[in-house]
Amino acid sequence: MSTDFRGLDPRGLPLVSIVATCYNQESFLKETLHSIKAQIYPNIQLIIMDDCSQDESVDKIKEWIDRNEVTCKFISHTENKGICKTLNEALEYCEGKYYQAIACDDILFPDKIELQVQEFEKSDEDVMVIFSSWELINEFGNTIPRRQLVKYRDYTDYSDFFGEEFFGIIVAGSVLIRKKVFELIGNYDEELIAEDTDLWLRILEKYKIKYYDMIAFKYRRLNTSLTKTATKTKWLYRSIFKFLGKHLDNEYLTNNQINAGFKRYIKGLYVINNRTNWFKLIIKNKFSFFTCFHFMMATLGFTYHQAVRITKFLGVFIPG
Structure with a gap:
């Protein structure tokens, strides 16, 4: 992705690879991609993956790339592979020190990447994930009130995380990951549908997950989820x-x-x-x-x- 749209000098800053995954999200994808382009943090590599959408998503992605003159990697599947295989394929192209995945119906807040990178850079090397809170929205972009079941906090081991109502505590769009963790524990498990919870548990067998207190993104809940x-x-x-x-x-x-x-x-x-x-x-x-x-x-x-x-x-x- 072009890194000079904010007029900032990216030299010396860690590269962040953002993978935007799309499947039949023509109505929302431009909003997602705009939120990536609008990041305050200047050193970003953008990879867009379309998993054989049956709507007009591919054409709209191409239109967005051309209109915004964005340098990125765009891969369009000719058959549906599923989220885990798609993310594993995208990881092969990620060059960044840090990695973020986001679905093309969610929205990043402008300071999301910048603040989490800053937190990572002052954290211990065994911290492999930083996650934050999030805002729930509906298909029209309206906020949906939600009940927070647990208090967000740092997690330092597997059993500590497992002991809570962990399903849904860490939402993938709120996360920034130290990319080298995939070399250490392996990629997403392609036999699972819920790729993120499995990943957090595998990480916590040896490493740590840290909570950073901010609202990182808007998570869209659709009736077709x-x-x-x-x-x-x-x-x-x-x-x-x-x-x-x-x-x-x-x-x-x-x-x-x-x-x-x-x-x-x-x-x-x-x-x-x-x-x-x-x-x-x-x-x-x-x-x-x-x-x-x-x-x-x-x-x-x-x-x-x-x-x-x-x-x-x-x-x-x-x-x-």
Whole structure:
């Protein structure tokens, strides 16, 4: 991305690679890209990834690039690969010391990158992620009041983070990542749908995550989001169970944390949309009976390991 639009000298400043991911977001993508261009921080590399959008997103991205005379890397897929594969592909082109991913319906505040880079530069080398708070908006850009379930704070180890209601604490758009962490722990897990929570947990096995107190970006909630689309519910269920199988056997966790984590995530299936929609989805989903069964086992207090043995005996999908 052109780094002189603010009239600032980028020499000597760490490069930040921003990856903007797009899938059928023609109505919002220009707002996202403008928010990247409007960053006060001057040394930014922009990479735009379109994952085979079926709307006019690709044409609008090209139009935005030409009209704003922006230097960037634009990759347009001819088949849909999913968010994790798309981000892993983008990482191959990232040259920055720091890395930011943002969906093309969200909006960065102008000082987001600058303030988090400043915080990184005075932090210890074992801090690999800095995250901040965020503002929730709807499809029209109006603010949606939200209830903050936990107090934001620094996280220094795996079990510390896992012990909280961690799902959704750290929202990807609010984050700046030290890019070298991917060389140390590996890239996004392409078998999962929720790429970010898995990444935070893997990072915390060896490194630290730091909270910086600011409102970093606007996170747009749409009715077509993954957790509100019935046709993708089976995929979401599979991914969550894969996530459970991957993390709940971790050596850093106590039995109580394993059991609590299992209960929390199975109950999460219940509240993905809302209770009414969840029961409607049960009827349509081929794994519906066993989803109910898992929820019942968690509610009755079965441990994760007991649930695995029972479900394997019944032939239910639970990854090892």
